[in-house]
Amino acid sequence: MTATGRALVVAGPGEVSLEERTTPVPGGGEVRVQPRVVGLCGTDLEIVDGAIDPAYVRYPLVLGHEWCGVIEAGGPDATAEVVVAEGVVPCGRCERCRQGRTNLCEVYDEIGFTRDGAAAGDICVPTRLVHRLDPAVDKTAACLVEPSAVVYQALTRARPLPGWRVLVIGDGTVGLLALLLARLWSPAVVDLVGARRAQAELAMQAGADAFRNPQEGGRGEYDLVIEAAGTSPAVGAALGSARRGGVVLLLGLPSHGETTPVAGDDMVNRDLTVHASFSYTSSAFGEVASLVGSGTFDPSFLVTHRFPLEEWQQALEVLRNPVGRRGKVVLEL
Ligand SMILES: [Zn+2]
Ligand SMILES: [Zn+2]
Structure with a gap:
């Protein structure tokens, strides 16, 4: 039997639901990660509403571009590695990539925009974009690496x-x-x-x-x-x-x-x-990952609302119509 997990899918503007998905199999050069904390932002609302420039989104997609997760290591005593992954997937070959301006890669591809995001049981990401953090790192702080970058x-x-x-x-x-x-x-x-x-x-x-x-x-x-x-x-x-x-x-x-x-x-x-300024380069993401990983930069106090994945509707509602103090809204998996 194939393993399945739930994913928060945006089939098209205004069409959001939790779907049962088979566990993705990593392709060449990819690793499978289990997301633990997924932050939501105004851009996610624009994706849900169809208010985003169509050149930067490809429906249907799994929501979630601000996240951290764990890689299950082999063996019963092994601790899971905490990782974050760059959302922009640069080709590495075009002129912009060779200049280090990977945010402007000529082949635009981004997790949670043109490919499936992290509000799911599992996600496969290119290994070269994965940054390993200290296992003791606060996962809430780690999910803020992406917007901080x-x-x-x-x-x-x-x-x-x-x-x-x-x-x-x-x-x-x-x-x-x-x-x-x-x-x-x-x-x-x-x-x-x-x-x-x-x-x-x-x-x-x-x-x-x-x-x-x-x-x-x-x-x-x-x-x-x-x-x-x-x-x-x-x-x-x-x-x-x-x-x-x-x-x-x-x-x-x-x-x-x-x-x-x-x-x-x-x-x-x-x-x-x-x-x-559009998104971030690989080097900016790496610098922020090490600032958060070392505890030098800890933005975790900005997380004010946490919801389990099943309560995604409440999470989007808090994002859309905040009442009182509201920082980052996250889904916990
Ligand atoms: Zn965002
Ligand atoms: Zn490129």
Whole structure:
């Protein structure tokens, strides 16, 4: 008899269900991993709703691109190895891959987007993308390696200098991770603008110097503004909050096709540098995996909601309509 397990399948926009799936058999160069913690994010909602650019998703798919799992080792005394895996599957041969810009691989392929994700009993992933962590690592922290790598990659492009004034717009997990990670570059100030007052406590825990609402905006002008809300008003606010010569980092993902009016002359007069950052390179993911693996970077306090796989509907609902303080929402398998 073939072994089976349940998987959270998105057959197409609006069609989500738990399905019984046969255990996948690893192909050449692949390893089978049992996911343990799977984080959900706004992008998962966009996949569920069909609000994502169709070029970046292939239905049907198993949801889950932020995760950690274990590899069952042989023998009764062997401990399971805790692993995380890069979600972007680079070809390794194209020009971009050879430049190390694996996030821009010419053959776009990503776990939880164009191939099955981790909200399942088992997943097969290319062995070369797997990073082994200390077995004692907090699995909740480990499932945050993926979204942290997205933020870290963006920050390496902005190259903040010590003493900079930094503003983060957006109080979701990406914004909170941006607060935490920006501290690695020794800024003078990191403020957060968020619409949900209930997030203030998490923002302060993540190291915010001030939590302000969108009507108040930031405190003056900033050297670096990170847009992490993924809405066009937030993109506008980010462009408007940078000082002359400042840097704006676009990290949030507005719905496909949503546009933002921009005053071109104002951007020129203010000599702005705008980076829009997509995903992460292999090297950014590896650096974050070792920061989390060594305990140097521990974002696990950002996980506020845990659900078993069977309660996926409640998990998506908390993500869609948060009540009170809400950081990362995870499924536990
Ligand atoms: Zn995500
Ligand atoms: Zn490539």
